[in-house]
Amino acid sequence: MTAPNRTALWAATTVEECVAAGIERAVIAPGSRSTPLVCALADHDGIDTVVHPDERSAAFLALGQGRATGDPTAVVTTSGTAVANCHPAVMEADEGRVPLVVLTADRPPELLDSGANQTTEQAGVFAGAPRFDRTLPEPAPESRRLRSLRVTVARAIDAARGPPAGPVHLNVPFSKPLEPTPDGSVPDNLAERAPIGAAGRDGPMVRVERGVSVPRRATVDRVASALADADRPALIVGPRGPPVPDRDPLVRLADRAGAPIFADPLSGHRFGNSEAIGAYDGLYATLDAPAPDVVVRFGLSPTSKPLRERLAAADPRQFLVDPAREYREATFHAGHVVGADPTVLVDRVADRLEPSPDGDRRPADPWVESVRRAADDYWATIGAACHDAWTKGAVVRAIAASVPDGTTLFAGNSMPVRDLDRFGAPADRTLTVHGNRGVSGIDGLTSTALGIADAEGPVVTIVGDQSALHDIGGLIAADRIDGPATIVVLNDDGGGIFEELPIADFEAFEEYFRAPHGRTFGDAAAMYDLDYRSVDDRVAVERALTDTVAVGGVSIVECDLRGADSHDWRADVTEQVARAVDWEFPDER
CATH class of the missing domain: 3.40.50.1220 (TPP-binding domain)
Known part of the structure; x- marks a missing residue:
């Protein structure tokens, strides 16, 4: 390997070892201190990249790719608060067992506690979440240093795969020059002086042979x-x-x-x-x-x-x-x-x-x-209750039943995944369903779904309006990914899940918990040049899903549920089930 300077050498070796260890995708959030890593990624034809201006959404996009494929994606950031913005996705990757590699650029260690710009303690910033967490040594064109670098990267990526799978963090300090400017710091005969460190092996520097955990x-x-x-x-x-x-x-x-x-x-x-x-x-x-x-x-x-x-x-x-x-x-x-x-x-x-x-x-x-008898009676009751209803639960059921075969469904947190659990009847059809249930946050859901679409193909996403607002900036990736995605927003103007909780009976509920915002999503779709449809009945939802999945691209289907009393309807359905289902069971068999 040749490189114009030691910083470029270090970054190129890091990226080369990532690819050798099986990394196929990277999401890049642009920044100055990460310039060496970004240039190395741009020069390597063995890795697909997506550029995203927001680190939090970028990290969730990478999380979605890893959730879909089971293989880690790298997310690359500059130093400072950019690193902290990855933390929500790292938490989800940790608890949800999703492989993720976080590559953070850092300032040189002598600048810590000096008042230098964009400099903070990045080592250990993710606490105990990473399966492997290292700050790499400063770049040096030395044989042992390069071998150590390759081994560290290979070990990190293996750790991301688990068990248990999860996030890993490699913090990479860089001094200037950050650009691939020749400065004579890399000897011309590096390949001779450091043959393994410079060229690596055929495959990862360390190949971890995996087995199956067999019960005694x-x-x-x-x-x-x-x-x-x-x-x-x-x-x-x-x-x-x-x-x-x-x-x-x-x-x-x-x-x-x-x-x-x-x-x-x-x-x-x-x-x-x-x-x-x-x-x-x-x-x-x-x-x-x-x-x-x-x-x-x-x-x-x-x-x-x-x-x-x-x-x-x-x-x-x-x-x-x-x-x-x-x-x-x-x-x-x-x-x-x-x-x-x-x-x-x-x-x-x-x-x-x-x-x-x-x-x-x-x-x-x-x-x-x-x-089985109780389940059959239950689903018959649910089917009748949902037939003409325009509520969140009825809409989620309609979506699950009408998503085209072979499509991936992503269920957002708060009410969508709960309604899918209660109203989504089992079906003998090809439907992959994902969700972020590790820490169950409402942040990054759109970006996670777009990452899944990029890696896995057509995705239909169900999110509430609060979740959609939270990750509105994630839509910038819509024209940067390969797979089509339909984002269904269940807009009931605020935090409807709190209607299911005791706080709904208290005076503070409306202003501080439901917190209505009065927004719709047509302007957001226009801002990002997305197809947009507003629907207000079940047939229109089903038609919109068929159309948007067939057309491709990224679309927003907004279900106008303002005024729909989903909470009382849910309670009424519970009463119907109580009247219709008689679960007779044997004490012994």
Whole structure:
């Protein structure tokens, strides 16, 4: 490798090692101190780049790409507050188990605490969130330094992949010159003096060989025995973060154990798995129905609060399956953590359980059948209630049912993901669903969805108006990404989720919590030259989705829900479910 100066050499080596370790995408927020990294990225044809002027949105865009692909994207920033703006995305990547590489340029260390412009302590700025956090040494064209640099970059990217997957931070101090100006600081014979450091290896400097976490025989026996002895076993698949089992092994275990699959909308099993049960949220919110007595859980904590509360009250025996062996159960009732690959575990537990004489599926199990009957009655009631309704829940149901096959759905936080959980019926169709449920913030949702669209293809995003306002600047990336995206904004003029909370009964509610803003989004669409449609009925929503996904580009579909009483409608639907659904269940099987 040749370079005009040591700074350019250091940046080029960093980028080269990133690519060798598998980084294919980078999101760049322009700035002066990061000039060496940006020039190195611009010169490398092995990495796709998106330029974004806002660091917070840029980091969420990179997060979306990583969420879609499972591989880390790098986000590159200059020094100072630019770094801090990445923190929300780093928090989400940490808790949501999304691989992310944060490359921050820094001032040279002698400028710390000197009053120098745009200089602050950047080492450790993300606290304990990164899986790997290093401030690199200052650039030097020396053999050991270059080998150390390559090893550090390779280790960081491996750490981003986990387990557990998550963010890593490489802080890179640069002194001037920042531009690729020749200054004689790199010897002409560097390749001879530092052959490995200058050229690297064929592939990453350190190749970490990965394996599968295999459960011990005693663990498999313990889980199988618990399921076999249970009266009401269940398999609960929460949002993806910690990995979840593949579909066929999960279904085989459910059949052999006589256990329903309670599938969160973000689990990857609510849609595309005909065995999935999605009615548990509405049923447990409405009926005095029994909780499972043995639970095997995968993924993050379920979105459904009624399900979590029912499990906490019943205190069933719970197995949390996570290759990283982390305890992710905020009620502190679960008594087992299984550090194993979930697909391997369910396969081996299913092998331990006796199949029926006719194959994997056991005879009709009274517990499973009772759950299925209640779910069928529930969805029939929900379908009738949503048919002519113009409320947030009815709109979310219509979107989930009408999104074209093969499209990705991104469910925003606050009410969209909760309404998808309660009103989004399982369907045997190809629909990938994502959401940011690590820290569940309303910031960066549009940018995350645009990152997913760039990496994965057509995306339909459902966000509330507060979330859309929060990330309005993220729309600048609309003409810089490859994939089409339809952003559905459920505009009820303020924080409608607070209507579901006790504060709604207090005087401060309207001004300080609902906080109506009186804005619509047509002007924002015009500012960013986006297709825009305002709709006010279900048929128009469905038509708009079909049109915008087919046309491509980025579109905003604004659902005018001002004046729609979604809260009272939700309560009325709960009463309808209570009258229509009779969940009769066996005490034993």
